[in-house]
Amino acid sequence: MSDVARLAGVSIKTVSRVVNDEPAVHPDTAERVMAAIEQLGFRRNLGARNLRRGSTTGTIGLIVEDVGNPFYSELNRAVERIATSFGRQVLTGSSEENSDRERELVLEFCARRVDGILVVPAGLQHGYLVPEMRAGTPVVFIDRPAGDIVADTVLVDNLGGTIEAVTHLAKHGHRRIAFLGDSPDIFTAAERLRGFREGCVRNGISYDESLVSMRTPTQEGIGDAVKRLLHGPDAATAVIAGNNRVAVHLLRALAHADYRPAMVGFDDFELADLLDPPVTVVAHDVSALGHAAAELLFARVQGDQSPPRKVVLPVHLVARGSGEVAP
Amino acid sequence: MSDVARLAGVSIKTVSRVVNDEPAVHPDTAERVMAAIEQLGFRRNLGARNLRRGSTTGTIGLIVEDVGNPFYSELNRAVERIATSFGRQVLTGSSEENSDRERELVLEFCARRVDGILVVPAGLQHGYLVPEMRAGTPVVFIDRPAGDIVADTVLVDNLGGTIEAVTHLAKHGHRRIAFLGDSPDIFTAAERLRGFREGCVRNGISYDESLVSMRTPTQEGIGDAVKRLLHGPDAATAVIAGNNRVAVHLLRALAHADYRPAMVGFDDFELADLLDPPVTVVAHDVSALGHAAAELLFARVQGDQSPPRKVVLPVHLVARGSGEVAP
DNA sequence: GTGCACTATGACAACGTTGTCTCCCCCCGG
DNA sequence: CCGGGGGGAGACAACGTTGTCATAGTGCAC
Numbered sequence: 001m002s003d004v005a006r007l008a009g010v011s012i013k014t015v016s017r018v019v020n021d022e023p024a025v026h027p028d029t030a031e032r033v034m035a036a037i038e039q040l041g042f043r044r045n046l047g048a049r050n051l052r053r054g055s056t057t058g059t060i061g062l063i064v065e066d067v068g069n070p071f072y073s074e075l076n077r078a079v080e081r082i083a084t085s086f087g088r089q090v091l092t093g094s095s096e097e098n099s100d101r102e103r104e105l106v107l108e109f110c111a112r113r114v115d116g117i118l119v120v121p122a123g124l125q126h127g128y129l130v131p132e133m134r135a136g137t138p139v140v141f142i143d144r145p146a147g148d149i150v151a152d153t154v155l156v157d158n159l160g161g162t163i164e165a166v167t168h169l170a171k172h173g174h175r176r177i178a179f180l181g182d183s184p185d186i187f188t189a190a191e192r193l194r195g196f197r198e199g200c201v202r203n204g205i206s207y208d209e210s211l212v213s214m215r216t217p218t219q220e221g222i223g224d225a226v227k228r229l230l231h232g233p234d235a236a237t238a239v240i241a242g243n244n245r246v247a248v249h250l251l252r253a254l255a256h257a258d259y260r261p262a263m264v265g266f267d268d269f270e271l272a273d274l275l276d277p278p279v280t281v282v283a284h285d286v287s288a289l290g291h292a293a294a295e296l297l298f299a300r301v302q303g304d305q306s307p308p309r310k311v312v313l314p315v316h317l318v319a320r321g322s323g324e325v326a327p
Numbered sequence: 328m329s330d331v332a333r334l335a336g337v338s339i340k341t342v343s344r345v346v347n348d349e350p351a352v353h354p355d356t357a358e359r360v361m362a363a364i365e366q367l368g369f370r371r372n373l374g375a376r377n378l379r380r381g382s383t384t385g386t387i388g389l390i391v392e393d394v395g396n397p398f399y400s401e402l403n404r405a406v407e408r409i410a411t412s413f414g415r416q417v418l419t420g421s422s423e424e425n426s427d428r429e430r431e432l433v434l435e436f437c438a439r440r441v442d443g444i445l446v447v448p449a450g451l452q453h454g455y456l457v458p459e460m461r462a463g464t465p466v467v468f469i470d471r472p473a474g475d476i477v478a479d480t481v482l483v484d485n486l487g488g489t490i491e492a493v494t495h496l497a498k499h500g501h502r503r504i505a506f507l508g509d510s511p512d513i514f515t516a517a518e519r520l521r522g523f524r525e526g527c528v529r530n531g532i533s534y535d536e537s538l539v540s541m542r543t544p545t546q547e548g549i550g551d552a553v554k555r556l557l558h559g560p561d562a563a564t565a566v567i568a569g570n571n572r573v574a575v576h577l578l579r580a581l582a583h584a585d586y587r588p589a590m591v592g593f594d595d596f597e598l599a600d601l602l603d604p605p606v607t608v609v610a611h612d613v614s615a616l617g618h619a620a621a622e623l624l625f626a627r628v629q630g631d632q633s634p635p636r637k638v639v640l641p642v643h644l645v646a647r648g649s650g651e652v653a654p
Numbered sequence: 655g656t657g658c659a660c661t662a663t664g665a666c667a668a669c670g671t672t673g674t675c676t677c678c679c680c681c682c683g684g
Numbered sequence: 685c686c687g688g689g690g691g692g693a694g695a696c697a698a699c700g701t702t703g704t705c706a707t708a709g710t711g712c713a714c
Contacts, residue, residue: 001700011664016702026662041458046438047374047384048700051669057374059418059439068404070397070597077395080421089435091386092419094407108416111373112386131368251601270397271596274578276603328670338694343672351692375670378699656714664707669700676695684686 001042008036019044050113060297061091061109063102063119064142068094071244071267071286072120075142078290079118086298088115097186099123110137116297118142124185126151138300142293144187145310152300154293154311158191158266159198161282161315165240165264166199168280168317173326174238174262178211178229180222180250181242189214192242192266211236222249230261237327238262244269251275264323273320280323284315328369335363346371377440387624388418388436390429390446391469395421398571398594398613399447402469405617406445413625415442424513426450437464443624445469451512453478465627469620471514472637479627481620481638485518485593486525488609488642492567492591493526495607495644500653501565501589505538505556507549507577508569516541519569519593538563549576557588564654565589571596578602591650600647607650611642 005012010029017025018033025033036042050057062079064072076092083090091109095102102122106129109117116138124147133139133151141153169177179196182189193214200207213225229236239261241247247265254260265272268283292311317323332339337356344352345360352360363369377384389406391399403419410417418436422429429449433456436444443465451474460466460478468480496504506523509516520541527534540552556563566588568574574592581587592599595610619638644650 012700013664013666013702014662016700017663020702024662029662041462043434043438043459043462045378045440045700047440048378048669049702051372051375051378051671051699052701052703054669066404067394067407068401070400073397073400073403074395076400076419077393077421080394080419089418089420089439091416092403092407093416094404107370111370112416113372113374132370135368135370248597251598255601269598270575271578271598271602274582275598275601339670340672340694340696341692343670344693347672351690353692356692372670375699376672378669378701379671379673381699658713659711661710662708665705667704668702671699673698674696676693678691678693680689680691682687682689684688 001044003040004033004036004042007040008032056115056301057113058087059089059091059112059114060294060301061093061105061112061114061117061119063093063095063105063109063117065097065120065122066094067092069245070270074286075120075290078287079294082291082294082298086301088298095120095122097122097183099125103128106132106139110135115301116140118293118297120144121146121187123147138297140293140297140300142289150308152296152308152310154289154296154313156284156289156313157315158188159195161266161284161317162192162195162240163199163202164315164317165266165282165323166196166205167203168319168323169238169240169262169264170199170203170205172238172262172324175205175327176208176211176234176236176238177205178225178236178239178261179213179242180217180225180239180246181212181214182246183216184214189242196240217243217246217249219249219252222246223253226250226253226257230257230259235259236261238264238323241265243267247272247279247281251279260325262323262325262327264317268318275322277322277325278320280320281318282315283318284313288313328371330367331360331363331369334367335359383442383628384440385414386416386418386439386441387621387628388420388432388439388441388444388446390420390422390432390436390444392424392447392449393421394419396572397597401613402447402617405614406621409618409621409625413628422447422449424449424510426452430455433459433466437462442628443467445620445624447471448473448514450474465624467620467624467627469616477635479623479635479637481616481623481640483611483616483640484642485515486522488593488611488644489519489522489567490526490529491642491644492593492609492650493523493532494530495646495650496565496567496589496591497526497530497532499565499589499651502532502654503535503538503561503563503565504532505552505563505566505588506540506569507544507552507566507573508539508541509573510543511541516569523567544570544573544576546576546579549573550580553577553580553584557584557586563588565591565650568592570594574599574606574608578606587652589650589652589654591644595645602649604649604652605647607647608645609642610645611640615640 093105099122110132120142126146145153244267265281268281272279420432437459447469453473472480571594592608595608599606
């Protein structure tokens with residue numbers, strides 16, 4: 001900036017005025033300054049600016065489990081859209097379902113003085129966030145609630161969705177339904193399992209633990225589960241996939257199987273409608289999740305001090321075929 | 328920081344020494360300082376730190392067309408992985424295939440003094456980058472080359488891949504092959520079209536422009552193209568989808584059609600193997616693309632001054648079924 | 655001619671850090 | 685007993701900006 005000032009023969013304050021479009025600069029002077037800026041390729045340092053102004057940094061942080069997962073990337077996109085409309089940039093990070101990594105990312109973002117943080121929490125303990133939140137960094141939890149603190153949260157109706165899935169299958173005559181979930185440490189997985197139980201109860205199906213698997217989904221793990229649950233005299237006639245990754249692994253496992261049970265997935269996914277049979281899912285609007293969370297965050301950024309909110313977004317069952325077959 | 332200093336009864340410089348793990352601090356003093364930090368919830372301001380040190384900001388920028396597109400989100404993930412290994416955070420932005428937006432994002436990132444920029448360019452003119460690059464911000468172009476400047480670039484073998492696709496179809500007896508691309512302004516689309524022509528030539532197929540569509544893919548557009556190209560006496564017996572979005576739209580259009588031509592897609596996608604028939608694709612390693620670009624970027628960040636490099640990653644045809652049917 | 659309002663500009667401090675330099679104190683060798 | 689060396693700590697400036705205040709010049713009314 002001082003280089004520009006020297007070249008234009010003015011003080012750095014005048015340069016500052018020009019780059020900030022402040023009035024009270026003579027047009028001729030402004031033009032000379034602009035020319036100097038152009039010539040030197042000057043670009044003002046936003047870091048210094050934010051430091052001096054004590055204002056917001058114009059960035060927000062988004063932490064998900066894996067930015068490469070289509071579910072989270074759609075979320076990312078929705079968040080970015082809102083952030084852009086508020087003139088903010090988005091810093092992203094993948095926690096890899098690791099609470100230490102999550103914490104590291106959050107604290108790093110805080111040190112960068114992001115204006116707010118959106119997080120799909122991996123851990124169950126968020127006490128470390130209290131000082132940051134007290135210091136004025138708003139945090140909104142997405143898809144899963146905070147572990148041990150009260151904070152803004154946007155969830156989907158995991159319980160209701162799974163109940164609906166069970167009911168749907170029961171309506172088509174299924175009495176032995178398997179549930180393939182994820183690690184029970186993950187809120188959504190635990191919640192959907194709860195929904196599964198509740199769904200069984202409501203439909204007069206005795207809940208059979210041997211038909212449930214709660215493991216981090218891998219192709220082999222799901223393959224084994226399929227072998228175990230879908231064969232033999234007591235085999236399940238239908239199966240619920242607890243999330244989009246489980247669904248993909250399950251579909252792959254079933255593709256080479258001789259026997260195709262009825263299936264309902266939780267989370268919609270691309271091409272689900274083109275498979276054979278098309279996959280019935282409990283769908284929810286991932287974009288809406290991101291939008292709602294980001295809107296809530298920016299409300300906080302702009303000073304909304306109302307008590308923490310908990311938003312639960314609806315889900316709806318999309319019957320495509322895989323869930324509408326008789327046992 | 329001065330609050331911490333006051334509380335601990337030391338100077339701010341000593342606090343600085345503690346947070347930076349500098350030696351020459353008495354353990355007792357350090358402990359007092361740590362306690363004060365803990366009590367006040369102090370977190371050092373990285374912006375101020377970077378300003379003072381004149382060092383790197385520890386961030387890089389990544390600009391893609393749409394962070395929500397699985398192709399780019401996989402890229403994003405790969406970039407993030409490398410960035411993390413170099414202790415950097417990633418700022419992401421979607422250009423929406425709009426060169427003005429691309430420029431805006433780049434300049435915004437530069438103003439934030441990112442250590443480097445990775446960009447899947449939307450525009451064809453990148454002169455605006457020259458001052459930034461001269462000022463020391465390395466830029467690596469991904470998937471598409473820079474328009475009018477010389478810069479590091481990482482591409483995939485679009486030409487070779489499409490030639491291979493044509494050859495594959497020709498081998499299975501197809502002589503009338505349609506090509507559904509994307510806007511010809513997009514480098515990869517143009518290049519793949521070039522590969523299509525070359526593939527026709529090499530296989531003794533007369534290139535028929537009426538079998539080519541180069542439009543931004545929409546479900547309707549692809550539907551119309553299917554109706555036009557795959558019906559009538561001169562109908563194509565095979566079709567090449569120019570990228571993953573075209574492929575998805577095409578599959579959806581064909582799902583409800585009475586006639587299924589042979590098909591090969593460019594870009595692999597999840598579940599391609601589970602469709603009926605499984606989709607033959609020209610696959611390439613998106614992660615490798617991100618890795619290579621990020622590695623190259625960090626080499627530049629760390630001072631590599633060698634001439635700009637152009638890396639072309641190989642592609643390979645994955646025969647799954649949809650491309651191995653006779654006319 | 656004097657005072658006043660207004661425009662255009664600059665000097666300086668401050669944002670939160672850290673690098674450099676200086677200072678003080680204590681220990682040890684001669 | 686004195687001098688040198690090293691450990692521990694603080695004062696101060698500087699990073700690149702911008703907010704505040706001061707200053708100089710101009711035009712206009714009296």
